[in-house]
Each structure stands twice: as structure tokens, then as C-alpha cells.
Amino acid sequence: MGRWEPDARQRLVRAALDLFSEQGYDNTAVAQIAERAGLTKSTFFRHYRDKREVLFGGQDELAEVLTGGIAGAPEQAEPMAAVEAALVAVGGWFTEEQREYGSQRQAVIGSNLELRERAALKMAGFAVAMKDALHRRGVPELAAVVAAELGVLAFERAYGTWLETAGDWSEVARRSVAEVRAAAAELG
Amino acid sequence: MGRWEPDARQRLVRAALDLFSEQGYDNTAVAQIAERAGLTKSTFFRHYRDKREVLFGGQDELAEVLTGGIAGAPEQAEPMAAVEAALVAVGGWFTEEQREYGSQRQAVIGSNLELRERAALKMAGFAVAMKDALHRRGVPELAAVVAAELGVLAFERAYGTWLETAGDWSEVARRSVAEVRAAAAELG
Known part of the structure; x- marks a missing residue:
């Protein structure tokens, strides 16, 4: 070997x-x-x-791409448009190979408390990364926190949809952000 | 002894x-x-x-009180009003003794990765509990998920404020929900 x-x-x-x-x-x-x-x-x-x-590698790189997506959004983009840009930016991650492993990976994580804890912190880490990136664009603190939380929620939902439907990631991500955003607007 | x-x-x-x-x-x-x-x-x-x-005891009971707060909100209450009722309902938890320990507890958790993971899952658990309770009131799935996430965010912020300012929990919680709700509306 x-x-x-x-x-x-x-x-x-x-x-x-x-x-x-x-x-x-x-x-x-x-x-x-x-x-x-x-x-x-x-x-x-x-x-x-x-x-x-093996289950959680690449988290820092993913957070960096999300951050880069927000930083690189057009200057006049609103917070949720910047969040959408972040989600679209991670599209390179979502290969056919990732999709093949994704459901199995989620089942393994779901069946183990320690792994669920780890996964929850991973998502919280993405929220902090996006919040900081939004804040650096001049978005006020609370708006940045809320937009980042909505972004993580949209991310998780898009990921689930993408695993199930094998759709185009960018399309799935954009739709997910639009749905979450509309729901937030209606609640507000 | x-x-x-x-x-x-x-x-x-x-x-x-x-x-x-x-x-x-x-x-x-x-x-x-x-x-x-x-x-x-x-x-x-x-x-x-x-x-x-010692750091995380009482989580299930707290989730139950949140759930009960949502279930017990007036029938015509909107989702975020029910979330507000949930946060106000846990007021009994926030005694002077809790406040005395709270900051020290948060510092201990913040300094340890395993404990941060545990804390992240705790918050995710509260979100699921509130989402399910909202769903049982007839709130559509996505609206319930978003309202629950906003509720957890409002909860975390209210808790931080309460530790710092020693204000009345109900007042702090109501203000926090109102702020998060307004921010979400503006983003949507």
C-alpha cells in the first residue's frame, strides 16, 4: 500500500x-x-x-466561504441579499459525492447525542461568522444577528431539500432564503 | 453530616x-x-x-414551561405573541439566586468546547419545543420554525440583559421579543 x-x-x-x-x-x-x-x-x-x-471536517473553510459571500455582495445589497450571496457561494461544496454521503451522515449524527451537540455548535458557528461579516458591512448588531440566524435556518432547510431532490444548489438556496424571509416578514 | x-x-x-x-x-x-x-x-x-x-439541569422542565406558555396563549394570539407568552412563562426560573450564578455559569461554559456544544444543543432543543408547540396551535410549519428561532434568539438576548441589569424578567423578555420581531420585519 x-x-x-x-x-x-x-x-x-x-x-x-x-x-x-x-x-x-x-x-x-x-x-x-x-x-x-x-x-x-x-x-x-x-x-x-x-x-x-470525518463527519465535521471543513467547517472552518465553509464558514470562510459564507463570510466571503457576504463580504463580496454588492455594496448596496440589503442584509438578506448578502445572506443569500453567502449561501450561493458555498455551492462549490455541494457535489454529487457530498450528496451521496449527506443523508447517511445526517442519520449517523442524528443517532448520537455527542454528534448532535457538535452539529448544533457548528450551526451556531456559522451564525456567528455570518453575523460578524454582516456587521463589518455596517449592518446594525441586532439586524445582523437576526439576518444570520435566518440565514442558518435557510441554509439547513436548503441542505435538506438538496439532499432529497438533487436540485441545483443555487436555486434551492435562493428559494429557501426567499421563503424564510417571507415568513419572517409576516411574523414581524 | x-x-x-x-x-x-x-x-x-x-x-x-x-x-x-x-x-x-x-x-x-x-x-x-x-x-x-x-x-x-x-x-x-x-x-x-x-x-x-450541575450546569445544564432543568432543561426539560424549562422546555415544558416554554411549551406550556405557547399552548396557554389566547387562541387568537399571533405566533410571536405566543412566543412572548412562552418567554414570560419561564419568569419563575429567574430568581435572584439564578442571577447570582448566571454569569459565572456562562463564563465556565464559554471556556470549554464540550460545554459550548452542549449549550448549543440546549438552545436547539428549545427551538424544537417551541416550534412543535406553535405547530400544534395551527401555525404552518415554516412560520413555526422561524418564530421559534426568533424566540430562542430573543430568549438568549433577554437572558444576557437580565444577568447584566437585574431588571424584571417579564419586562426584559417582552422588550427583547419586540426588538427581535421588529428587526425580522425590517429584514423581510
């Missing part, structure tokens, strides 16, 4: 998700994931810090 | 928060908390399942 494993990450994700689904997250060791993937433990650790990172 | 310790819970909370602040949450054992409180370990375990529960 060579050091150069071009598809190692993908094989590790596949193996990890299958094992987590079959025998539970808590009962799965890194050594088993590596073995199932036909790789060594040290190859695993070149790609992931631990088994949890 | 008798089995009957009328103020045991309060002494355990006090001891736990002091130890968590002094030496960190991870470095604090249940035995130390009990010792600091002048109680036995078995007394600790009569009150709390583990040291984490």
Missing part, C-alpha cells in the same frame, strides 16, 4: 460512514475505518485528526 | 461553579465538588447525575 493514495479521503469517508451506520459511531475505532478502507491508520491520521472530523 | 441537607443543591452548585472557575471544568471531579460543599459524593449523586448536569 503506497503513501500516495489519490482517493484516500473519499475511501475513508465511505468506510467511516458505513461502519458508523452498521455498528454505531461509539463502537467504531479509527483502526477499523482504515482497515475497511484498505488503508493504514497513519494514512487516516494524515487526512483526519479523529473519527469525528 | 446528615442525609437531610435542605440547601444541598445550592451548596453543590456554588461549590461546582467555584471549582470550575478556579481550576477548570475538566480538572474538577465530583468528589472535589462534594468536599468543597461539605457533603458526600452520594449526596451529590442524589441531586445530579454528573458534573455536567
Whole structure:
């Protein structure tokens, strides 16, 4: 088995998700994931810090892309238009491969309290990142907080729809933001 | 030391928060908390399942009171008015004693990743509880989700204000809901 494993990450994700689904997250060791993937433990650790990172890796990069989407929105864009730009900007993340893993990943997370806690903090982290980015555009604090929360909600809903329907991410994301925004307007 | 310790819970909370602040949450054992409180370990375990529960106990009861507040709002109340009723309903929770511990508790949670994850899931749990209660009142799904998210946001902000200013909870909560609601309306 060579050091150069071009598809190692993908094989590790596949193996990890299958094992987590079959025998539970808590009962799965890194050594088993590596073995199932036909790789060594040290190859695993070149790609992931631990088994949890297989499920949550890339969070900081995703937050950066969201932030960049808001920063790069036209100067005159309203807060929710900037939020929409953030969601559209992460479209590159949502590949066919991601979609294939997505539902299985969500089922694994849903079945484990520790992972649900981790996922909740991840979403809270996205909200803070978007809020800060909005604030840097001059959006007042409260409006930035509310817009960011609505953005995370729209993101979660868009992600669920995208997993189910395999639609175009940008379209799904835009529709989700529009729906959440309309609902917020009606409540206000 | 008798089995009957009328103020045991309060002494355990006090001891736990002091130890968590002094030496960190991870470095604090249940035995130390009990010792600091002048109680036995078995007394600790009569009150709390583990040291984490000292920080997060009462979550289910709080969710129930929020739910009850929404269910008990006047039939014709709009979703955000029902959310306001939920926040006001938890006022009984916010005693002077709670306020005394609140800031220290928040600092302990803020300094520990595992506790921040737990806190994020707690808030997500409140959102689900409020959403379900709104849905049972006939509020359409998306409106219920958005109203519940805005409600949690208003709750968190009200709690922060209440810790800082020692104002009347009902007043603080009502103002917070009104502010968040106005911000959402403006974004929509």
C-alpha cells in the first residue's frame, strides 16, 4: 500500500460512514475505518485528526466561504441579499459525492447525542461568522444577528431539500432564503 | 453530616461553579465538588447525575414551561405573541439566586468546547419545543420554525440583559421579543 493514495479521503469517508451506520459511531475505532478502507491508520491520521472530523471536517473553510459571500455582495445589497450571496457561494461544496454521503451522515449524527451537540455548535458557528461579516458591512448588531440566524435556518432547510431532490444548489438556496424571509416578514 | 441537607443543591452548585472557575471544568471531579460543599459524593449523586448536569439541569422542565406558555396563549394570539407568552412563562426560573450564578455559569461554559456544544444543543432543543408547540396551535410549519428561532434568539438576548441589569424578567423578555420581531420585519 503506497503513501500516495489519490482517493484516500473519499475511501475513508465511505468506510467511516458505513461502519458508523452498521455498528454505531461509539463502537467504531479509527483502526477499523482504515482497515475497511484498505488503508493504514497513519494514512487516516494524515487526512483526519479523529473519527469525528470525518463527519465535521471543513467547517472552518465553509464558514470562510459564507463570510466571503457576504463580504463580496454588492455594496448596496440589503442584509438578506448578502445572506443569500453567502449561501450561493458555498455551492462549490455541494457535489454529487457530498450528496451521496449527506443523508447517511445526517442519520449517523442524528443517532448520537455527542454528534448532535457538535452539529448544533457548528450551526451556531456559522451564525456567528455570518453575523460578524454582516456587521463589518455596517449592518446594525441586532439586524445582523437576526439576518444570520435566518440565514442558518435557510441554509439547513436548503441542505435538506438538496439532499432529497438533487436540485441545483443555487436555486434551492435562493428559494429557501426567499421563503424564510417571507415568513419572517409576516411574523414581524 | 446528615442525609437531610435542605440547601444541598445550592451548596453543590456554588461549590461546582467555584471549582470550575478556579481550576477548570475538566480538572474538577465530583468528589472535589462534594468536599468543597461539605457533603458526600452520594449526596451529590442524589441531586445530579454528573458534573455536567450541575450546569445544564432543568432543561426539560424549562422546555415544558416554554411549551406550556405557547399552548396557554389566547387562541387568537399571533405566533410571536405566543412566543412572548412562552418567554414570560419561564419568569419563575429567574430568581435572584439564578442571577447570582448566571454569569459565572456562562463564563465556565464559554471556556470549554464540550460545554459550548452542549449549550448549543440546549438552545436547539428549545427551538424544537417551541416550534412543535406553535405547530400544534395551527401555525404552518415554516412560520413555526422561524418564530421559534426568533424566540430562542430573543430568549438568549433577554437572558444576557437580565444577568447584566437585574431588571424584571417579564419586562426584559417582552422588550427583547419586540426588538427581535421588529428587526425580522425590517429584514423581510
